[in-house]
Amino acid sequence: MTARASLNREILRLAVPAFGALIAEPAFLIVDAALVGHLGTTPLAGLGIAGAVLQTIVGLMVFLAYSTTPAVARRFGAGEHGDAVSVGINGMWLALGLGAVLAVIGAVSTPWLISLFGASEAVAAEANSYLLISMWGLPAMLIVFAATGLLRGMQDTVTPLWIAGLGFAANAVLNAVFIYGLGWGIAGSAVGTVTAQWAMVAAYALVVQRLAAKHSASLRAQRAGIRSTARSGGWMFLRTVSLRIALLATVGIATGIGTDELAGWQIVFTIFSAAAFALDALAIAAQALIGKELGAGDEQQVHRVLGRTVAWGAWFGVIVGALIAALSGVLGIVFTGDQTVATLVQPALLVLAVAQPVAGVVFVLDGVLMGANDARYLAIVGVLNLVPFLPALWIIAATGVDGSAGLIWLSVAFFGVYLLARLGTLGWRVRSGRWVAIGE
Numbered sequence: 001m002t003a004r005a006s007l008n009r010e011i012l013r014l015a016v017p018a019f020g021a022l023i024a025e026p027a028f029l030i031v032d033a034a035l036v037g038h039l040g041t042t043p044l045a046g047l048g049i050a051g052a053v054l055q056t057i058v059g060l061m062v063f064l065a066y067s068t069t070p071a072v073a074r075r076f077g078a079g080e081h082g083d084a085v086s087v088g089i090n091g092m093w094l095a096l097g098l099g100a101v102l103a104v105i106g107a108v109s110t111p112w113l114i115s116l117f118g119a120s121e122a123v124a125a126e127a128n129s130y131l132l133i134s135m136w137g138l139p140a141m142l143i144v145f146a147a148t149g150l151l152r153g154m155q156d157t158v159t160p161l162w163i164a165g166l167g168f169a170a171n172a173v174l175n176a177v178f179i180y181g182l183g184w185g186i187a188g189s190a191v192g193t194v195t196a197q198w199a200m201v202a203a204y205a206l207v208v209q210r211l212a213a214k215h216s217a218s219l220r221a222q223r224a225g226i227r228s229t230a231r232s233g234g235w236m237f238l239r240t241v242s243l244r245i246a247l248l249a250t251v252g253i254a255t256g257i258g259t260d261e262l263a264g265w266q267i268v269f270t271i272f273s274a275a276a277f278a279l280d281a282l283a284i285a286a287q288a289l290i291g292k293e294l295g296a297g298d299e300q301q302v303h304r305v306l307g308r309t310v311a312w313g314a315w316f317g318v319i320v321g322a323l324i325a326a327l328s329g330v331l332g333i334v335f336t337g338d339q340t341v342a343t344l345v346q347p348a349l350l351v352l353a354v355a356q357p358v359a360g361v362v363f364v365l366d367g368v369l370m371g372a373n374d375a376r377y378l379a380i381v382g383v384l385n386l387v388p389f390l391p392a393l394w395i396i397a398a399t400g401v402d403g404s405a406g407l408i409w410l411s412v413a414f415f416g417v418y419l420l421a422r423l424g425t426l427g428w429r430v431r432s433g434r435w436v437a438i439g440e
Contacts, residue, residue: 007308011285017157019281021148024164031172032189035179043186046126053113054134057102059244061142063236064095065149066287067229070373072153073291080295081154085217088150089208090226094233095146097226099139106135130190137194140201147204152288154211163203171196235375242382246389250414253393257406264345264407267332268352272359272415275320279360282313283367290371299436306430309364317360325353348407355415358423365426372435381425389418 036047068091075084106113114127148160174195178188212219254265286309293301324331328349332342369378392413401409429435 007304010289011308011312014157014285014288015281017161018284019278021157021161021164022277022280024168031175032193035175036186036189039185042122043126046123046186047130049114049127050131050134053131057138058141060237060240062145063233063240064091064142064145066370067233067236067375068146068149069152069287070291070371071229072150073288073371074295076154077292077295082215082217084153085211085215086222088153089212089217089219090222091146091149091229092143094226094229095142096139099142103135103138106138107132110135126186129187133187133190133194137197140197143201144204147208150208152284153291155288155292159207163200167196167200170199235379238379239382242386246386246418249390249393250410253397254410256397257402260344261402261406264341264348265410267345268348268411271324271331271349272352275356278316279313279363282309283363285309286364286367287371290368294372302436306368310361313360313364314357317357321353321356324356325350328353344404345407347404348411351408351411352415355419358419362419362422362426365430369426369429369435374435377429385418385421385425388421389413392417
């Protein structure tokens, strides 16, 4: 077998299970929405508000996975398997601490958070019921992030897939039992999801305990290790904040353009998010492999991984872009059943299709620099990438462009200006070669 074929197989071995695990994460909310939706529109609206709050909190904490993976992978590649497991365990302790603090603060502030949405009293009551219970699942969700990062760093993406799949199945069964069997309504959905999340933590605890025993790693929290993880995680947190600002600013401009345009943007961004799951899987593979090879001190193999994963990202972007372009005329009908909406969003979908190869490369380069633990640079340029993007959004709002043209320019701003800014800053860093020397 050639070195190229071997590397391709290694990328697939990591990326395919990672893709499955990534899909399982949003599936939790989909199941909740489907089951709660049969209770009526008021509970479903309440779930929408509570879900928005939870997704924002959890989305900002995803750095627990992204900062743990490279630290573990580097030690794994250096043959220091015991230290690798210890680093991951420290990440899990940090996740538990952060999750506990967020759960307490979240539970206390739940009524206030819900009031920000200005919902009716009935909808607010349903949202409050769901969110108050769900806050106690936050520590579990964050521990799962860190544990997933540990296993990815150990070059294992299959175990997280199994645990995510079993967690999804348990969530569906428990929700059905608690909502309908026991008649707990929307509160039953929250209890079922929180129970499934803690069950996933129990499964990860067993896996990590076995890893610790196998590699003679301590299960105790180590202050120095937690501080190191927190330091790297802090930079990754700032990077995530910049991404959230970009997303929220775009939604804000779409809202100002008009209701139809906002609905159209939701369709376009949903398609982008779906494609992003597969691109994220490639980024995870790049992250794990880059970290491992840097730990092993094999710079030649590091550049091979870089070249292969970038090529995969670009070609996958071409394929997905062609698929989106071919379906652009009917995707609006699939989502809404309305030909008018389909006509409105088609040009924006074509912009998205053209941008997919760029998105593929951006996602992979992001994973490469994460694998090199270049978190500080990612945080800084995350802010710099907003410099050309936010004025572009302001120009769209100032001109008052609406309808299909408004969606086109919004798509050009996000999938053109913003993605190209990210491509430029990430590409410059990779070409400089400085990231190869970044370490703990």
